[in-house]
Amino acid sequence: MKRLTNVLSIVLGTLPTLVFSFIAQAAESGGKELSDLNLRPGVTEISGQVYDLHMLMFFICVAIAVVVFGVMFVSMYLHRKSRGVKPAHFHENVKVEIAWTVVPFLILVFMAVPAARTLIAMEDTSEPDMTVLVTGSQWKWHYKYMDSDVEYYSLLATQQEQINNRFSKTENYLLEVDRPLVIPTGQKVRFLITSEDVIHSWWVPDFAVKKDANPGFINEAWTKVDEPGVYRGQCAELCGKDHGFMPVVVIAKEPAEFNAWMSAQEEAQRQAQEEEQRLLAMNMSMEELMSEGKRVYNAACAACHMPSGEGLPGVFPALKGSAMVLEDRLAHIDIVINGKAGTAMQAFGKMLSLKEIAAVVTYERNAWGNNTGDLVQPKDVNAVATGE
């Protein structure tokens, strides 16, 4: 029994202590490996404060643990029956009991002060230099720059083949998007955060920003990034099937570089609109529509309706053989543009161009044995969208 106790003391005592000291050491030495083990200090003043607060709380907790477990293990070693110890008879002591109520309370006060200070620093409501409207929807983010017309969706860029283990996984597996959010360094950027459907949570660990996106309500958060770089995060609130597949990527650029980027975006957006207008006057061929449609379908629709068009029975309806897809062409275009309230079907009118919608509707009406032969042109989509 004695041997057993010793083993117990050693295992229980050293396991957590070893790990704690390991982290403490790692925290001191810094380095890249650390970020796999501990909170990161991040790249903003706030995230630095949060990190310091975390380390302070951590060391206080380790100290408490060492003292409490220390006393306990000493007792377990000394006060064993096998050592012939006779039990003492004390079973209360008001002074001691008051002491271990008051002392922890004082420690808490000591912890509460810096915590409150950081919290107040986070809730800075002064006017920002720039505002971005961040909208979550199943399973992508939408960014809109409030001071310009630039807006776009940001989708997971990792290939499906990597997720299915057919291709080997690349460095930023699941943490890469097609169009990252770009913000300037050294400026106060405010994020207005909301959602189209369920609750999401926009999280960038390096900024210490995590805020829920609640449908119908706006939340706000802000950051001021000092170092240019690429910062990666993820959706933090369970939001359905592909919750694990909607990363957040933010690129911080020097203001001059940022302005150049912004002008380029505005120009690109304008050109895209002109292209849309031009497309209205012409007809695309079946081959063109089908190949474009397949690309769009796999990017925007396959998450729910599945690449086979069979959906997930009981969750997401099948498009293969669906009455709407086979018959009602206008309703089909309408649901793709406007979505359907009270279901997971989103409004793609904002996300996809007229050409893309035309292509994807054509694709859905002709793929997987849905051989309607229907051709949908950008101008048909435009007619539904504008009510003409």
Add this chain to the structure above:
Amino acid sequence: MAHSTDTIAPEHTTAHEHDDHHDHHIPSGIKRWLYTTNHKDIGTLYLWFAFIMFLIGGAMAMVIRLELFQPGLQIVDPNFFNQMTTVHGLIMVFGAVMPAFTGLANWLVPMMIGAPDMALPRMNNWSFWILPGAFLILLSSLFMEGGGPSFGWTFYAPLSTTYSGDSTALFVFSVHIMGASSIMGAINVIVTIFNMRAPGMTWMKMPLFVWTWLITAFLLIAVMPVLAGAVTMVLTDKFFGTSFFNAAGGGDPVMFQHIFWFFGHPEVYIMILPAFGIISQIVPTFARKKLFGYASMVYATASIALLSFVVWAHHMFTTGMPVAAEMFFMFATMLISVPTGVKVFNWVATMWRGSMTFEVPMLFAVAFIVLFTIGGLSGLMLAITPVDFQYHDTYFVVAHFHYVLVTGAIFSIMAAVYYWLPKWTGKMFDVTLAKWHFWCSLISVNVLFFPMHFVGLAGMPRRIPDYALQFADFNKWISLGGFAFGLSQLIFLALLIKACRKQGEPVSSQVWEGAEGLEWEIPSPAPYHTFETPPVVK
């Protein structure tokens, strides 16, 4: 766990000719268990049910860990993965931990306070027998088209309303039944403790297990109806067009979280207060010394219970609250660590200058104190709002609540089973197997949950079926620890089967050298009917 039907001690069979409440002819076979109103039978049923649910919920955890063993999607699709995390949580909370505590209360509360049975034996029978139905409904929903609930055990609206499958109706129905069962169990415990104590068993003489369960029972009747209200609102929002949580109709999805956590935080204490009671019974026995600070233990338990009603929003710091509210909930939450600390200090003080031995129940109790404290300390870190923004919804939280609930609540239940099993069966359990069970569980559970702190801090969100590459190494270890912990519980199963077959050395009525209390004064195994004439407590 089962007990003999033919060992009614002579002194208990003669003293109550006028007693017409009990049927001394015990029916055999299935009928005995279906119709039983005996607190010991019902306790046994609850405990076996809890253990079966623990194995089923554990099997789901194995599916989760198998999928997370390496990055990429291997064995399940994300939709099924979400069903696994959801149902695993529901089963462990409502099917394993809570029924196990109710089972222990059934067995022990009457024996500890010198009562012949629970106050409401027939209700006791119903409260157990509606449980298997509730879980059959929940489990069968997994086989529906579209699968079972997949919105997390916290079922946040609108994911659980507008965006959920049809199985939500079954989920709501089963939660209603589980709630009704817990409420009935709680009422029974309260009435028993208020009305059935033996003469001389004053409030401040009651064993701590009885005290903690009394307070737990009040928490249960206060918050389980709120949960019933929340699921009812989910049901009407989804199927009957109400807009409690729908912004379009003037509702608010965040309100769901307020209502849920108003239930949810006291629920956390429902799952840990009886554990405090168990540890407070075991530590003095094996330290051969009276519990230190009995009165402060009672007051600490009561203050934890009261504080648990004013901290709920610490689960929701990221939903966007005014700073003043965040401060309030942060400070209130930090305050809870004071009474919790008092408990840990009292246990250590009980050990101090005792004369300790480390039999299996004590091993689990010591492991509980250390590992629960680790969970408590990470809880304190989580209370700090600005840092919680980083911890929230990551594996750090998963590590925290598994330390509190697995190495806390479940270890305490195992400690309790090893402690009282000889009293129930009359035979000492297989100590070698028990030690194997303890050491395998202790090591594997730490390999399983400790690295979760690291992946959480490094930024891995919870409830994801696939993860970025930097989390791969730790997840492999976590999964291996998980499989080992899962297999370790099969040792427990083997031990329990042996114990129920009455194998082992007979034990004395006191069983453990330092054990004190009414339950240790009756013979081992405990007779089918005990204390039909109340004992007098000095």
Add this chain to the structure above:
Amino acid sequence: MSEQAKDNQKMVIKLLVIVVGMFGFGFALVPLYDVFCDITGINGKTANSAAVYTAIEVDESRTISVEFITRTNTGMPWEFRAETKRIKVHPGELHTVNFYVRNPANKQIIAQAIPSVSPGQVALYLNKTECFCFNQQPLLAGEEATMPMQFYVDPQLPEDISFFTVQYTLFDVTGKGDSLAVKDNPYLREQPKSGT
């Protein structure tokens, strides 16, 4: 029935009263939550009925920027935009901003606008004397309307706030609850050409 059983029964009844009471309390949390929001400004819910403007002193020393965001929910095809994206106001001053809507669908749709303000506590100081969000707004196919929102900012607005955002989300509530007849919509730009 023995004494003991009677005592037990009494106690059970008392406890059941608590249970029923707590079930009711769960539902009472719904209106309580709204009261709580009104007091603390959680979630930035603004009042859903008109405030009365009484001439109060305008605080010229402070200028507040107010930003407007418009969104339409899934399944809502309307065009919806604020004619004024951003406005600077002094606390106490009455202002009107207009919102443009058009229904491009080929059927009548009834809309409900849901407001949200950030930072949340501003909701306590934002007083709307008129708002299209107080009522449901019907539009026939192809109709358009300009909807006003008249408001003033309470001079009590905390000193540290100089900037806030008001968001309106339009939801399609056709066929739900008490829908207005089309002629009741006071904000129509022009009468529809074809009567119904």
